[in-house]
Amino acid sequence: MCQITVRHANFNFPEQIDRYWYSNSPFKTHFFNSITLLFPDGEQFMLRTIKRQIKQIENVQLKQEASAFIGQEAQHAVQHEKFWHNLWQQGYKFDTYLRFLRFILFNVCEHHLSIKFKLAMIAGVEHFTNVIAELTLKEELFAEAEPIMKELFEWHAAEEIEHKTVAYDVFQSITKNYLIRLLGMIIAYTFILSFVSLGLVTMLYHDKKLLDVKVWQEMLQLFFTKEKIFLKVFSHSIEYLKINFHPSQRDNLFLIKRVIS
Ligand SMILES: [Fe+2]
Ligand SMILES: [Fe+2]
Numbered sequence: 001m002c003q004i005t006v007r008h009a010n011f012n013f014p015e016q017i018d019r020y021w022y023s024n025s026p027f028k029t030h031f032f033n034s035i036t037l038l039f040p041d042g043e044q045f046m047l048r049t050i051k052r053q054i055k056q057i058e059n060v061q062l063k064q065e066a067s068a069f070i071g072q073e074a075q076h077a078v079q080h081e082k083f084w085h086n087l088w089q090q091g092y093k094f095d096t097y098l099r100f101l102r103f104i105l106f107n108v109c110e111h112h113l114s115i116k117f118k119l120a121m122i123a124g125v126e127h128f129t130n131v132i133a134e135l136t137l138k139e140e141l142f143a144e145a146e147p148i149m150k151e152l153f154e155w156h157a158a159e160e161i162e163h164k165t166v167a168y169d170v171f172q173s174i175t176k177n178y179l180i181r182l183l184g185m186i187i188a189y190t191f192i193l194s195f196v197s198l199g200l201v202t203m204l205y206h207d208k209k210l211l212d213v214k215v216w217q218e219m220l221q222l223f224f225t226k227e228k229i230f231l232k233v234f235s236h237s238i239e240y241l242k243i244n245f246h247p248s249q250r251d252n253l254f255l256i257k258r259v260i261s
Contacts, residue, residue: 007075011151037098052115072162075159127188137157
């Protein structure tokens with residue numbers, strides 16, 4: 001039986017949300033704003049790929065889970081995109097960023113990668129989001145953030161953990177080739193790190209803060225000394241290299257109970 005629930009969220013982001021809504025920190029805020037710029041199109045790419053594959057899935061439970069995955073990712077895309085209006089109102093411009101992102105996702109990846117590589121890439125992305133989701137809930141990463149942004153990221157994190165096995169299982173249903181899985185992970189991580197960095201630089205450039213020493217001190221805090229995101233993501237991600245890896249091996253489902261029912 002499929003254990004994944006499609007919930008219909010309806011976030012409304014008031015105009016009064018602080019420009020630097022995460023601990024009054026430009027770097028940390030724009031790191032998560034950058035993720036919000038990436039998610040809607042990234043999730044569209046994922047759900048479109050899974051949707052095309054769904055007819056070929058023979059396992060009835062996996063088919064239902066894939067359908068719930070599509071429903072959840074569609075919700076994430078819509079809710080994160082709503083926050084773009086706040087960013088536009090604050091004067092940020094990211095049309096060029098979005099054009100480039102869409103070109104890579106829909107003109108390059110969607111048209112030129114084989115279904116095996118697309119699914120390997122999506123399984124890699126889902127491993128990354130599962131790692132970040134676990135950090136979000138386990139360490140209350142958004143404890144000092146604007147409450148509605150905390151709610152958005154925690155809801156998304158909980159659903160990412162809830163559907164963490166789906167993309168991996170869909171990939172495994174067409175091939176169990178380790179090298180393709182590994183290559184998919186490399187493509188996924190390169191893609192995410194490149195676009196999160198590009199989004200961050202775009203936002204910081206707009207604020208004329210690219211040369212602000214304080215901003216780069218905040219980067220060191222977030223990645224290495226306080227929240228230690230980089231180190232934690234790196235150490236969790238290594239699990240994916242195991243030959244017999246499966247997303248269900250990581251015990252984190254209990255974390256979602258306080259956020260979703
Ligand atoms: Fe998502
Ligand atoms: Fe996901």
